[in-house]
Amino acid sequence: MSKEKNDLTLKVFAFIIAVILWSYVMSEVNPDISKEYKNITVKFNNESALDRQGLIIMEPEEVTVNVKVVGKKSDMANFSQESIKAQVDLSGYKEGQIKVPINVNLSQSNNIKIVGHEPREALFTFDKLITKEKNLSIRTKGSLGPNYVVGDMTTKSKTVLLKGPRTLVNKVSEAIVEVDLSSRKEDESITVPIKLIDDEGHDIIGVEKEPKVVDITIPILRTVTVPIELNLQEQLPENYEITEITINPNKITLKGDKSISNLTFIQTKPIDVNKLMGNTDVPVELELPENVSLLNPNEKVTVSLNIEENSTRVFEYVLNEVDIRNLDDSLAIDTDDNSKTVQVSVKGSKKIVEALTKEDIGLYLDFNMIDEGTHKVYLGSNAPTGITVKEIIPQSIEFKIIKR
Numbered sequence: 001m002s003k004e005k006n007d008l009t010l011k012v013f014a015f016i017i018a019v020i021l022w023s024y025v026m027s028e029v030n031p032d033i034s035k036e037y038k039n040i041t042v043k044f045n046n047e048s049a050l051d052r053q054g055l056i057i058m059e060p061e062e063v064t065v066n067v068k069v070v071g072k073k074s075d076m077a078n079f080s081q082e083s084i085k086a087q088v089d090l091s092g093y094k095e096g097q098i099k100v101p102i103n104v105n106l107s108q109s110n111n112i113k114i115v116g117h118e119p120r121e122a123l124f125t126f127d128k129l130i131t132k133e134k135n136l137s138i139r140t141k142g143s144l145g146p147n148y149v150v151g152d153m154t155t156k157s158k159t160v161l162l163k164g165p166r167t168l169v170n171k172v173s174e175a176i177v178e179v180d181l182s183s184r185k186e187d188e189s190i191t192v193p194i195k196l197i198d199d200e201g202h203d204i205i206g207v208e209k210e211p212k213v214v215d216i217t218i219p220i221l222r223t224v225t226v227p228i229e230l231n232l233q234e235q236l237p238e239n240y241e242i243t244e245i246t247i248n249p250n251k252i253t254l255k256g257d258k259s260i261s262n263l264t265f266i267q268t269k270p271i272d273v274n275k276l277m278g279n280t281d282v283p284v285e286l287e288l289p290e291n292v293s294l295l296n297p298n299e300k301v302t303v304s305l306n307i308e309e310n311s312t313r314v315f316e317y318v319l320n321e322v323d324i325r326n327l328d329d330s331l332a333i334d335t336d337d338n339s340k341t342v343q344v345s346v347k348g349s350k351k352i353v354e355a356l357t358k359e360d361i362g363l364y365l366d367f368n369m370i371d372e373g374t375h376k377v378y379l380g381s382n383a384p385t386g387i388t389v390k391e392i393i394p395q396s397i398e399f400k401i402i403k404r
Contacts, residue, residue, distance in 0.1 A: 144184055333399050
């Protein structure tokens with residue numbers, strides 16, 4: 001082997017040794033290192049595409065990702081997590097729960113590489129934006145003072161327009177306004193906010209409403225309880241009369257403005273008495289003044305009449321059939337007067353009159369404070385209930401009172 005060839009071999013061997021030594025030194029002095037960056041915020045791209053489709057993101061409000069990178073020690077020394085860009089593309093999706101891929105890249109690589117990220121995708125819930133009209137309800141709390149009651153409250157708007165995610169809008173059971181009645185005594189108009197609640201009375205948040213507030217008119221009425229009077233029209237047939245009137249209830253509670261305090265009774269509307277004959281519990285209407293109504297609009301008033309046929313009867317009495325009262329024991333009626341007679345005419349229910357006896361009428365003469373001599377004494381009677389003494393002939397009798 002020549003000397004030149006040996007020198008070349010030595011030079012190649014020396015170069016290889018140098019490369020090996022350089023690689024060794026570089027791996028020890030500037031090695032590859034990795035690092036994980038946690039909770040990198042993921043940007044939502046193309047949200048305008050959701051708006052065009054009438055969709056809204058229900059969940060999640062925010063997405064974060066953990067990213068692992070690797071690079072030379074010298075390069076990593078100047079690297080920060082601001083260079084990591086994480087994003088999701090929200091275009092092209094529909095309503096429902098959908099897994100959306102998370103894309104991660106570096107704004108400046110500097111020989112640094114992404115070796116992994118977790119999670120790889122995020123679960124999104126997309127909901128449809130809808131509008132829905134809901135009737136407005138009024139709820140009250142607190143109580144009025146005695147003899148006061150709230151009238152029919154009215155609102156400027158009868159309905160409210162809801163707008164929001166289908167899931168939330170469909171949870172709305174009622175749109176309500178609350179009115180505190182505590183100690184109110186006068187009419188008033190107030191403005192109150194509208195609340196949206198679910199079936200269990202919990203507030204629904206996240207649904208827009210139009211209007212947000214509403215004006216309410218609160219009429220405060222007074223109450224009074226008065227007796228009911230029957231307003232009968234027409235006449236009963238001859239020889240018939242009303243022996244009993246039953247009004248059920250016989251008192252009624254009314255509500256109205258301040259003038260109601262002047263009411264002392266309330267009449268029924270005119271009733272033809274003939275329509276009540278033979279009927280029981282006939283419904284009747286009340287003659288209510290203007291701006292006055294029943295406290296309980298469902299309360300019914302009925303009337304029953306006891307109508308009976310009348311009869312008259314004449315009884316004739318001799319003196320010994322008349323009750324003599326308060327005549328002093330030392331005095332007596334002259335025997336010439338014993339022949340005097342009295343006629344009594346009575347009227348009443350035919351059934352009762354036909355069963356009457358002379359004793360039932362209770363005819364009497366009262367000689368109280370009467371002394372010896374001639375005196376005019378008036379006759380009296382204790383007729384039973386339901387019987388009317390129409391006439392006593394004569395009304396008085398002249399008697400001669402003598403000593404025994």
